[in-house]
Amino acid sequence: MSFKRLNQNIFDTFNSYGVEFCSSDDTNIDRKVLEYENSPQVDYQSAYRKLCKTSENELGKLENKNKQLSEEIRKTRNEMKEQLDNEKETSKKVEERMHQCKEENTELAAKMKVLEKRLSELEANKISARNIIEELKRDKERLEGNLKDLKEHRPVSIQLYYQVKGDMTSKMLDALKSMLVTQMGVERNELQFIVCQNELDVNPELPLLVFCISASRLGTDASTVLQNLNVSAKVSVLIFHHKDIHALPNQSSERVLTGPEFKALGGIFDIAFLSDKGIYPCDMNQTAAVGIESFLRTQS
Structure with missing residues (x-):
């Protein structure tokens, strides 16, 4: 006091x-x-x-x-000391985080440069690839054009097979060749006829026309000519009827030949033929010409 x-x-x-x-x-x-x-x-x-x-x-x-x-x-x-310590700790953490962010930003900037460089390379590759694609398209169009020209001018290969040989068979062969040249609207040299002497000469990749002369029983005659052949869709049978127009059968051979050995064939065609007339004009021969052309174009 x-x-x-x-x-x-x-x-x-x-x-x-x-x-x-x-x-x-x-x-x-x-x-x-x-x-x-x-x-x-x-x-x-x-x-x-x-x-x-x-x-x-x-x-x-x-x-x-x-x-x-x-x-x-x-x-x-x-309290102030504790608060100050907390603020110091917080400040330290903030500084550490800022330093970490700075390092991350530096790393990201470096990665960004790498990505930008890679992007530039990809853009250049894209342009180069686009040019290559355009060039390949032109080459494709050129090759397709060449292929089309080759197909248009390539001879159609036709295999012929017959068991009976003789003067009549030769006349049938010549008449058939003339009919196909006319029907297909091509030059004679655009059709390549290959006569197969036996079943071993047959190429399974090419269309084959098998001659069958209807003499007695149609089913027996057709089965006989197909005996040793590998029957497939590339094989067609030509049934030659040595008759005048008024004596031709009313029913097509395709309706008569219904056995399992005939179902795999590419076609069965009736042809009217006379030794002195050859393959003469009639509905049967017109139908055969159209059918044989379709078969050949499909299987060639």
């Missing part, structure tokens, strides 16, 4: 007992002394104890307040 406060407490104590303090310039000393002597006597000891007790109480309150403030300051300081 300050000295000023102590004086104030002493003044208040004397004042409570009705004691007045005189100033140094009072002239009426006797009156003051008399008044003092007649006034109630002050118990200085009690007043002092009371003053001490009051001072102790005030001091205790101040000490408690000081402890309270010190505790609050300590708590505040600890």
Whole structure:
């Protein structure tokens, strides 16, 4: 407690007992002394104890307040220190993350350059590939044109097979060749006729026309000429009828020859023939010419 406060407490104590303090310039000393002597006597000891007790109480309150403030300051300081530590840790993490991001950005920038370079290469390759594709398309068109020309001018290979040999067979062969040249609208050299002497000469990749002269029983005659051949869709049988137009059969041989050995054939065609007329004009021969041409173009 300050000295000023102590004086104030002493003044208040004397004042409570009705004691007045005189100033140094009072002239009426006797009156003051008399008044003092007649006034109630002050118990200085009690007043002092009371003053001490009051001072102790005030001091205790101040000490408690000081402890309270010190505790609050300590708590505040600890909180601020903890907050500061947290902020430092956060700041450190932010700095580390910023450094990491910087490294990642540098790495990404390097990868971006590589990708841009690769993209440029791919663009160049794309242009080169497009040019190659265009060139290949032109080559393809040119080759397709050449192939078309070759097909148009390539001779059609026709295999011929017959068992009966003689003058009549030769006439049938010549008449058949003339009919096919006329029907197919080609030059004679555009049809390549290959006579197979036996079944071993037959090429299974080329169309084959088998001669069958209808002499007695049609089924037996047709089966006989096909005996040693590999029957397939590339094989057709030509049934030659050595008869005049009025004696030709009304039913086609295809309807008569229904056995399993005939179902695999590429066709069965009836041809009317006379030694002195050859393959003469009639509906049967017209139907045969159209059918044989279709067979040859399909199987060639």
